Amino acid sequence: MINKKYIKVLGSPKIFVFTVIWMMILVFVGTIVQKNIGLYSAQQQYFLSWFKFVGPIPFPSGKLTMLVMFVNLSFYFFRPNIFSKRKLGITITHSGVIMMLVGGGLTSLFSIEGNVIIEEGSKSNFFESYYLNEFIIVNTTNENEDLFTVFDNNMLNDNNTLEHSSFPFEIEILDYYDNCKPARRIYQGEEKFQGMSKNFFLQEIDSEKEFEKNIPGIVYRLIGAEESEGIYINYVGQPVTEKLEYDGDSYLLILRRQRTYLPFTLELVDFKKVLHPGTNVAKSYSSEVNLIEKGIPRKILIEMNEPLRHRGFTFYQASFIDNGMKETTVLAAVRNYGRLFPYISTIIMCLGLLFHMLFMLSKRVSLGKNDK
Amino acid sequence: MKLLLFSSFLLFFSCDNNSSVRTYSIPKLKKNPIENKISNNDVFFNWTTPMHWEKGKPSSMRLASYNLPYDGGAGDLSVTNFGGDAGGELANVNRWRGQLNLLPITLENLNDDIYIGKSNLGEFKMFKIINNENEDSAFLCSIFDIGASTIFIKLVASVLGINQLENEFKEFCSSFYNQ
Numbered sequence A: 001m002i003n004k005k006y007i008k009v010l011g012s013p014k015i016f017v018f019t020v021i022w023m024m025i026l027v028f029v030g031t032i033v034q035k036n037i038g039l040y041s042a043q044q045q046y047f048l049s050w051f052k053f054v055g056p057i058p059f060p061s062g063k064l065t066m067l068v069m070f071v072n073l074s075f076y077f078f079r080p081n082i083f084s085k086r087k088l089g090i091t092i093t094h095s096g097v098i099m100m101l102v103g104g105g106l107t108s109l110f111s112i113e114g115n116v117i118i119e120e121g122s123k124s125n126f127f128e129s130y131y132l133n134e135f136i137i138v139n140t141t142n143e144n145e146d147l148f149t150v151f152d153n154n155m156l157n158d159n160n161t162l163e164h165s166s167f168p169f170e171i172e173i174l175d176y177y178d179n180c181k182p183a184r185r186i187y188q189g190e191e192k193f194q195g196m197s198k199n200f201f202l203q204e205i206d207s208e209k210e211f212e213k214n215i216p217g218i219v220y221r222l223i224g225a226e227e228s229e230g231i232y233i234n235y236v237g238q239p240v241t242e243k244l245e246y247d248g249d250s251y252l253l254i255l256r257r258q259r260t261y262l263p264f265t266l267e268l269v270d271f272k273k274v275l276h277p278g279t280n281v282a283k284s285y286s287s288e289v290n291l292i293e294k295g296i297p298r299k300i301l302i303e304m305n306e307p308l309r310h311r312g313f314t315f316y317q318a319s320f321i322d323n324g325m326k327e328t329t330v331l332a333a334v335r336n337y338g339r340l341f342p343y344i345s346t347i348i349m350c351l352g353l354l355f356h357m358l359f360m361l362s363k364r365v366s367l368g369k370n371d372k
Numbered sequence B: 001m002k003l004l005l006f007s008s009f010l011l012f013f014s015c016d017n018n019s020s021v022r023t024y025s026i027p028k029l030k031k032n033p034i035e036n037k038i039s040n041n042d043v044f045f046n047w048t049t050p051m052h053w054e055k056g057k058p059s060s061m062r063l064a065s066y067n068l069p070y071d072g073g074a075g076d077l078s079v080t081n082f083g084g085d086a087g088g089e090l091a092n093v094n095r096w097r098g099q100l101n102l103l104p105i106t107l108e109n110l111n112d113d114i115y116i117g118k119s120n121l122g123e124f125k126m127f128k129i130i131n132n133e134n135e136d137s138a139f140l141c142s143i144f145d146i147g148a149s150t151i152f153i154k155l156v157a158s159v160l161g162i163n164q165l166e167n168e169f170k171e172f173c174s175s176f177y178n179q
Helices: A005-008 A013-037 A040-048 A064-079 A088-110 A339-372 B002-014 B033-037 B089-099 B157-173
Strands: A051-054 A055-058 A112-117 A123-139 A145-151 A169-176 A180-184 A199-206 A217-223 A229-235 A240-247 A249-275 A283-291 A294-301 A308-310 A313-322 A325-337 B021-027 B064-070 B074-085 B114-119 B122-130 B136-145 B149-157
Touching: A005 A064, A005 A145, A013 A064, A051 A169, A088 A339, A112 B074, A123 A240, A123 A339, A123 B033, A180 A217, A180 A229, A199 A217, A199 A229, A199 A313, A199 B149, A229 A240, A229 A249, A249 A313, A249 A325, A283 A325, A283 B002, A325 B089, B064 B149, B064 B157, B074 B157, B089 B122, B089 B136, B136 B157, B149 B157
Parallel strands: none
Antiparallel strands: A051 A055, A112 A123, A112 A325, A123 A145, A123 A249, A145 B021, A169 A217, A180 A199, A217 A229, A240 A249, A249 A283, A283 A294, A308 A313, A313 A325, B064 B074, B074 B149, B114 B122, B122 B136, B136 B149
16 A cells, blocks of 8 residues: 555645645636737646746646646545545545546547538538647549648647658658748748749748637758759648649648548538627527438537537537628537536535535534533 | 556556547549539630649639739639620720729720730730729739630739739730640
């Protein structure tokens, strides 16, 4: 068994009290700075990272604080007699809090969110992340199918080299920008520029407060592709796709929002928008969609407070685009494995506290009777 | 308990949702029949495009469409071909001006702001149409009168885009040749 000394120190209620107070401070500061730096940056800096550096000094961020809280609460279970009648309520309550922390961990690690944009009469079987991007190399040589090689967001760092057996060259990332804009190149310099970078370069600009409005960009050098070697640029929403030919194969190089493919397809049948009378302000909007699974369509109405939940994905009616020609719906899509944890853990905590209070009450009542 | 604790930590630190290279194949989309119909094979002239232009969405009216990148956006270039004089230069220029909420001009003013270029296919007339009150949309339009039909090349972009793309547009128009 673990040494009692460690159990006492690591499972000390004082640690829990300090971590709760620190979390309250983090929530307060995070909420205040969110006004200036935006929601996404505040979440990343104050809650989803291990440390928040204030100058050179590291302060524990939400992730580390929650881990300390989790370890601290877990050590309760190494204590003796935790299932005795006297401690059972506290044990149940601890279980509830731990479950909530586990749910938070699952959400932080595995939840994905983004949006699905579908034009009336069109279909989509994927959603695109608000914040994450991916770099893809598509081999289009085969007449029947395209081979996609996808590099995830956290591989897109300065000086990182991307290589894979599916293509015979290397990509050395020279710069990766969270936000940039293309600008016309005036001087060519000595470098060999290829594709769009012959006429344009990417200019890094400050991140937008609403992070999803950023236009990420990448500057990279292609190595080992003979005549196609040189410096290329890509940015999200680039109107011209970078293409190259090498060794008889054709490739496309694309930077785009990270896609999550769905095990079904959504088709927008009709989008309806109801305005407040006499105004242009939307009162409500809804999307009539066909959920197509294994070739079988099923009509479903997604409204502002009535999302579609299917196979672990939830689709909320978030917005719309009306360009005067065709209406387009924007659905917010979420997949969250920890979705039910807060509900279940709250019920467990309530039961634990109720049990404990009833036990203490009955004890006091019986003590009172004995006093008489 | 030690094992349980160790397993929990191992599980926690081995979790990673986003650090991989993935490969997958997707069947090519079947080509839209309209796309084949508007290929240059059906007409007797052709042109060349810069490498950085991308083919745009096909349409039944257009022989070809291209997206032309400029700072912060892309212009939409279309090539169309109509029989005869298709209404004549003045009517078409005034139609384009109307699309930008500009007043029509007269035949006397038609040549005031015109660029005449040359190509292997013959002479073309280019019109730069800008409404200064609307910087989001402006046109560069060229007309090739090739006798039996008239070729129209139209570029739609912001005023900034039109100014940046003007030379590329002229070069494109000059690249037209008999096939």
